[in-house]
């Protein structure tokens with residue numbers, strides 16, 4: 001044991017008039033992440049603390065939160081790299097359900113209709129020859145649906161209907177690599193009044209994205225695509241990009 | 243004749259096993275409530291390598307597990323299309339000793355029905371240029387990569403669609419028992435803060451490495467030992483196929499590519515409390531060293547994350563390390579011990595969760611006098627995104 005840290009944790013339950021912060025002092029091993037600290041707080045001090053976690057290595061996207069004011073995956077932030085006082089709060093712009101848990105149905109309400117498949121072509125090791133019977137190597141999409149970008153987005157903060165960076169980045173992935181998805185539908189969503197034209201392109205989303213999706217850049221690409229492709233502006237099935 | 247909808251089953255634990263069981267029972271028409279103390283898949287399930295096992299790893303020492311893996315691997319490809327990186331896997335021989343293991347390995351795979359293709363050094367390097375250039379021979383098997391959380395979400399989404407109630411942040415405090423019969427659970431909902439009793443005709447303990455704790459609430463013995471292993475993710479995707487060492491299963495002999503990362507695993511020791519897992523530094527170092535023997539760049543890649551996960555291993559309590567115990571699952575109907583209405587399902591793999599669920603649901607139905615078959619081999623699962631939309 002070597003790391004002594006004071007955690008100020010956002011607490012809120014349905015029915016409370018306002019959230020409060022509770023303070024926990026922990027002695028942690030060198031390797032501890034903020035997520036490990038929170039799991040210990042739940043185990044030893046506050047069994048009713050609700051938080052989301054699953055993979056512990058930045059692959060599932062459940063442990064997104066604000067750590068000292070900045071969006072991050074708690075499982076990837078080492079306590080060692082933080083100052084002595086650490087404030088942990090839920091993500092913005094999705095609505096708080098309980099403590100650090102935000103309303104993921106609100107996230108998927110926008111994300112799911114885009115229809116982006118989970119599996120994509122692998123761009124890694126292009127020189128490798130796939131084995132017989134496998135036309136090309138594939139991989140899971142980079143976006144882990146963590147909501148960090150939505151939390152950091154100033155437009156999502158003021159326009160509840162804004163499709164938001166994650167869904168728009170997913171729409172761009174559909175355009176880039178359609179697979180069996182409906183390109184015209186993704187483009188229609190992107191082109192809607194609450195779609196990509198609302199974005200300020202200041203790229204807060206790209207900065208916080210933990211997996212290099214760069215949603216802001218994807219939005220810029222979507223806009224350029226929509227501007228140059230007249231056929232799909234009408235968003236009809238006939239306008240399906242080739 | 244009793245109707246499935248007359249019965250209510252409570253499942254304790256929202257990992258891969260509980261998720262697949264909720265799906266199986268809901269599909270048979272029973273009423274199902276699944277309770278999970280945290281977010282679903284927050285136990286062992288979310289933390290595993292993400293390896294869709296071909297069974298190759300167990301083909302020599304544990305053919306029973308190997309057969310289960312290959313059978314379920316092929317079923318999952320059918321019922322969960324679009325969930326896997328289906329790039330196959332290689333077992334690579336680096337040393338002469340590894341190469342000497344080849345005949346036994348091939349024999350084992352053949353006996354278990356695992357398709358194999360033997361590749362020369364040159365062929366292997368063409369598929370995976372980052373392999374150790376000293377590779378002597380490689381065997382291709384139908385391994386794959388899954389998203390450890392999103393596959394079980396598909397089971398849960400489909401279960402919900404069929405009427406199951408899934409309650410995360412709901413912790414079992416007590417199992418309710420009267421005259422030797424379990425009739426429900428007392429839970430605390432950590433969102434509302436309320437305690438309540440949920441009545442059930444059967445309670446199924448699917449709490450993974452915590453299942454010993456749940457069984458203790460009932461006063462029955464479940465011989466599981468929490469056996470953690472260390473996993474390491476390094477930055478960069480250095481292979482597209484799963485890489486395994488061609489030798490008897492040991493430490494650090496699996497590299498699973500996933501998204502833009504490579505996951506190296508694992509080790510094995512034994513603990514008492516699955517809520518207090520250490521992360522021994524020497525195990526982390528060993529992952530780099532062993533991983534680097536198969537794929538040298540992996541051994542030098544920057545660390546992305548390191549963590550531990552506990553296996554729910556079934557076996558005698560006196561075993562010293564976890565590795566000799568069978569990987570195969572066990573389903574206990576505690577009626578044997580004089581307790582009615584309580585079933586435990588534990589052990590196994592995330593890959594075999596559907597098969598485990600089928601066997602367990604058969605036991606549950608038999609107990610209730612129901613004769614409805616499982617349909618989970620055929621029914622295609624909803625996408626993971628549906629979980630949060632239903």
Ligand SMILES: Cc1cc2nc3c(=O)[nH]c(=O)nc-3n(C[C@H](O)[C@H](O)[C@H](O)COP(=O)(O)OP(=O)(O)OC[C@H]3O[C@@H](n4cnc5c(N)ncnc54)[C@H](O)[C@@H]3O)c2cc1C
Nearest residue numbers: 255257258259279285286287290291293414450471592593
């Ligand atoms: C290091 C390691 C690597 C592995 N790699 C692979 C792999 O690559 N591929 C593969 O197929 N398998 C792998 N496995 C095996 C696989 O992870 C497990 O077999 C599987 O995840 C077990 O799932 P489960 O649902 O039985 O348990 P769990 O996922 O642990 O689920 C049990 C749940 O019960 C909950 N719970 C506990 N107590 C309570 C309570 N009182 N009230 C309510 N809920 C409670 C827990 O929170 C937990 O979510 C690996 C295992 C380990 C340890």
Ligand code: SF4
Nearest residue numbers: 153199200203205216
């Ligand atoms: S670039 Fe657009 S989507 Fe990204 S944070 Fe800024 S306004 Fe939001």
Ligand code: SF4
Nearest residue numbers: 143144146147149209
């Ligand atoms: S785009 Fe990046 S930040 Fe946004 S949800 Fe996906 S992974 Fe998270």
Ligand code: FES
Nearest residue numbers: 056058061063075
């Ligand atoms: S727990 Fe999966 S991203 Fe942090």
